[in-house]
Amino acid sequence: MNIIIVGCGKVGDTLAEQLSGEDNDVTVIDRDYSAVQALAEKYDIMGIVGSGTDHNVLKEAGVENSDLLIAVTGSDERNLLCCLIAKKAGNCQTIARVRNPEFNRQIRYIKEELGLAMVINPEYAAAKEISRILGFPSAIKIETFAKGRAEVLKFRIPPDSLLDNLRVSEITTKLHCNEVLICTVERGEQVIIPDGNFTLKEKDIVSIVASPKKAKQFFKAIKIQTNQVKDAIIIGGGKITFYLAQQLLAMGIDVKIIEINRTRCEELSELLPQATVICGDGVNKELLMEEGLTRADSFVTLTNMDEENILLSLFAKSKNDNMNIITKINSIDFYEVINNLDLDSIIYPKHVTAENIVRFVRAMKNSIGSNVETLHHLVDNKVEALEFCIRENAPVLNTPLEKLRLKSNLLIGCINRNGTIITPKGQDMLIMGDTVVVITTNKGLNDIKDILKD
Amino acid sequence: MNYKMIIHMLGQVCLFEALFMILPLFVSLIYRETDGYAYLITMAFCLLFGFLSSRIKVKNKKIYGREGLVIVAFSWIILSLFGCLPFFLSGDIPYFTNALFETVSGFTTTGSSILTDVEALSKTNLFWRSFTHWIGGMGVLVFILALLPMKTGGTGMHIMRAESPGPSVSKLVPKVKTTAMILYAIYLSITVIQIIVMLCAGTPLFDAITLSFGSAGTGGFSIKNDGLAGYSNLQQSIVTVAMILFGVNFSLYHLLIRKKFSQAFKMTEVWTYLAIIAVSTLLITLNVSHLFPSLYEAFHHTAFQVASIITTTGYSTTDFNTWPPLAQTILVIIMFIGACAGSTGGGIKVSRIILLLKGVRKEILMICHPRSVKKIKMDGHTVSHEVIRSINAFIIVYAVIFIISLLIISLDSKDLVTNFTAVAATLNNIGPGLNIVGPAGNFNSFSDLSKYVLMFDMLAGRLELMPMLILFVPSTWKK
Numbered sequence: 001m002n003i004i005i006v007g008c009g010k011v012g013d014t015l016a017e018q019l020s021g022e023d024n025d026v027t028v029i030d031r032d033y034s035a036v037q038a039l040a041e042k043y044d045i046m047g048i049v050g051s052g053t054d055h056n057v058l059k060e061a062g063v064e065n066s067d068l069l070i071a072v073t074g075s076d077e078r079n080l081l082c083c084l085i086a087k088k089a090g091n092c093q094t095i096a097r098v099r100n101p102e103f104n105r106q107i108r109y110i111k112e113e114l115g116l117a118m119v120i121n122p123e124y125a126a127a128k129e130i131s132r133i134l135g136f137p138s139a140i141k142i143e144t145f146a147k148g149r150a151e152v153l154k155f156r157i158p159p160d161s162l163l164d165n166l167r168v169s170e171i172t173t174k175l176h177c178n179e180v181l182i183c184t185v186e187r188g189e190q191v192i193i194p195d196g197n198f199t200l201k202e203k204d205i206v207s208i209v210a211s212p213k214k215a216k217q218f219f220k221a222i223k224i225q226t227n228q229v230k231d232a233i234i235i236g237g238g239k240i241t242f243y244l245a246q247q248l249l250a251m252g253i254d255v256k257i258i259e260i261n262r263t264r265c266e267e268l269s270e271l272l273p274q275a276t277v278i279c280g281d282g283v284n285k286e287l288l289m290e291e292g293l294t295r296a297d298s299f300v301t302l303t304n305m306d307e308e309n310i311l312l313s314l315f316a317k318s319k320n321d322n323m324n325i326i327t328k329i330n331s332i333d334f335y336e337v338i339n340n341l342d343l344d345s346i347i348y349p350k351h352v353t354a355e356n357i358v359r360f361v362r363a364m365k366n367s368i369g370s371n372v373e374t375l376h377h378l379v380d381n382k383v384e385a386l387e388f389c390i391r392e393n394a395p396v397l398n399t400p401l402e403k404l405r406l407k408s409n410l411l412i413g414c415i416n417r418n419g420t421i422i423t424p425k426g427q428d429m430l431i432m433g434d435t436v437v438v439i440t441t442n443k444g445l446n447d448i449k450d451i452l453k454d
Numbered sequence: 455m456n457y458k459m460i461i462h463m464l465g466q467v468c469l470f471e472a473l474f475m476i477l478p479l480f481v482s483l484i485y486r487e488t489d490g491y492a493y494l495i496t497m498a499f500c501l502l503f504g505f506l507s508s509r510i511k512v513k514n515k516k517i518y519g520r521e522g523l524v525i526v527a528f529s530w531i532i533l534s535l536f537g538c539l540p541f542f543l544s545g546d547i548p549y550f551t552n553a554l555f556e557t558v559s560g561f562t563t564t565g566s567s568i569l570t571d572v573e574a575l576s577k578t579n580l581f582w583r584s585f586t587h588w589i590g591g592m593g594v595l596v597f598i599l600a601l602l603p604m605k606t607g608g609t610g611m612h613i614m615r616a617e618s619p620g621p622s623v624s625k626l627v628p629k630v631k632t633t634a635m636i637l638y639a640i641y642l643s644i645t646v647i648q649i650i651v652m653l654c655a656g657t658p659l660f661d662a663i664t665l666s667f668g669s670a671g672t673g674g675f676s677i678k679n680d681g682l683a684g685y686s687n688l689q690q691s692i693v694t695v696a697m698i699l700f701g702v703n704f705s706l707y708h709l710l711i712r713k714k715f716s717q718a719f720k721m722t723e724v725w726t727y728l729a730i731i732a733v734s735t736l737l738i739t740l741n742v743s744h745l746f747p748s749l750y751e752a753f754h755h756t757a758f759q760v761a762s763i764i765t766t767t768g769y770s771t772t773d774f775n776t777w778p779p780l781a782q783t784i785l786v787i788i789m790f791i792g793a794c795a796g797s798t799g800g801g802i803k804v805s806r807i808i809l810l811l812k813g814v815r816k817e818i819l820m821i822c823h824p825r826s827v828k829k830i831k832m833d834g835h836t837v838s839h840e841v842i843r844s845i846n847a848f849i850i851v852y853a854v855i856f857i858i859s860l861l862i863i864s865l866d867s868k869d870l871v872t873n874f875t876a877v878a879a880t881l882n883n884i885g886p887g888l889n890i891v892g893p894a895g896n897f898n899s900f901s902d903l904s905k906y907v908l909m910f911d912m913l914a915g916r917l918e919l920m921p922m923l924i925l926f927v928p929s930t931w932k933k
Contacts, residue, residue: 002628020628025627025628025629025632026628027628033838033840037840040611041519041611041612044610044611044628044629044630044631045628046624046625046627046628049835049838050835060717
């Protein structure tokens, strides 16, 4: 596909990396020469220096022959204008990043009237992600497949868990949990797609595929609580906080926001009358203790400083080990280091945004030729979970799975047959109309036939 | 420094060179010449080296700008070292330095020769000699990029930027691989068209092919002792037009193919290039008209010579050594200007000259209005400060290499005009200079030291200086 990305910030960078790596023709536009230069040198893409709202620049980028334009500059108005011009000039699909809450309220109207294919609000998306985690606190991350019938859940094995020193094949025999499949294990910097003989250890980060019901049973069996949290302390009163508080309150969770700026506090309390807004420095130890850090169910750090968020979370962890802690981190450069810290869940808003867009692009490509229904990244960008639909003439049809010559580092997570989730065994076969979730470290799978060895 | 990746790429270059040598092998079979065995032996060497280097497992395929430069520089050196073996082994050029000089001159599309009797070479060797021009014209690494699957992000761009001529190399389309394929497709089609037109004009097949290779790569090796003097006026005119076409920025052709005519006709560089050709031709025609029987005849040969020199091809239909000083001076000046960026030609490049002059104008303006703010523009785009800075650096480096080379080769105690034009002709990848190295002369009388200096100049000129210079910077080699 021909894709134009306007704006070479962090999101533009992640998108360019992802999309050019998936065999798309990517052109980036930015007014800053050095930003364009940096991206054009890193990835196999074309860079154009100029304004994305300039018709001539868009023409030079080949907007007439483009399938998609993604506007992710810092300004909402610029993004919308850019999409509008591209739509008129090239009749391509458009995606705009719009983050102003003022626009967010009328986003449907804007989207429809301007003919946008997708509007992404990074803060809203991040808040959504956080509220989902707080709704199911044991998991670090939840992705849904097959319209919510199957879930990929990621969690860290706590110390002294039943899973510690357990072989993967023993999950069925010892814990009596059928229909649950371990798909990836992160140990330090390593990512493993385990087989039956793999032994789990404490502190491993494990993702499982199962239907929501079976997942609940599984967590019960390994004695991890699955109920949503009762209350949440949020540090920082930015845009994410606003969206998050809104969502959490709707879920019936008590929200306490600690924000340093008085005016912002007043704004928030006006917008969120049900929330408790505390005006004070979140980095003040006394204040945190006073506000009941040790009794809280969950703790979310959303300040603008990554370092502050990390320190606060580590501090909270040391004071209250049973608490669910979520840390927001903007910089994606030090993933490995941060991952080694004892932080429960980490949210990278930029990543969430890019991932949502990539998912959309995949789905769009799907209609052109690729057969990926949904795509999720499980471990940074190392592992992908993809959902395929089995169509006629698929080379995997009606063959027992154990007879298929699958690529290495690849696993069939679950089969959705007419709404029933099947955890595949060796004798199971794929039949037409199934959708399957494939977990793999191989990038760029476009069709179900790509899971086979060449 | 990612040494493994460098060796990996060099191995690929060797494998491709073995592939290229299949063509002369065919020629030797057609003409039943025994020189084919020299090519077989060389191919064996190339394959051996290529095979050994492919045994090295490259885990980290990430390369940066400097690796790109080093890969390109070494590729061209290795290409020349293996490429000269057939001349040496077949005994046609028995002296190794001479064989190497001839090959470097071929690959860099210079066309300076050490041969006194070209016609004594076998057809096979003549074919290979011209074919090196064709490969070198667009660049061997660009060829490899077009064919090899590469999925490592910017890797390709670093290599392409290092090999392609011009102040700021940009892609035609988002993917390096597609860009390389488009470039080679355009290159191949124009070459084939030229061969067909030459055939229609009654040129023998072998001559049509070798001459087209020479003009496509803007090389300049001819297969006759008297250059192109023996061909008909029509055939010479075809070559004139072809040379001018190959000196044009290839993105013009790409714009034409994609029917972006308005953008194509706005390319300042191409217009300037054509204007320089027109003015030079006019002035020289007037200056040399008394040497030819008719004004048309004078125009015909002048146009050929101007096209040949400005595109840095170096073919000749007449000995311009005997021309008056004004004509010779103009020829020497356009030697330095060279062809358009993004073409197969050498020299400083028209776009650099334009930007330099615009830069000078800006500086003068700054003296009159010290607080004025002015951006340099070209084709409607603002030229970034980095590009201007790199052009200034290019010119300084160019001058330094020129002066040092001139100093070293003057040890041979030849006259100044010979030395000056010899360096100019090699550093700008033209071929013939004036006096001893004029169209009727050759480079054989230089000492070995001078020949190696001139070889360095040819490589530096073809690769736009930096790749060759970076080899001498110690920090390049640190891990």
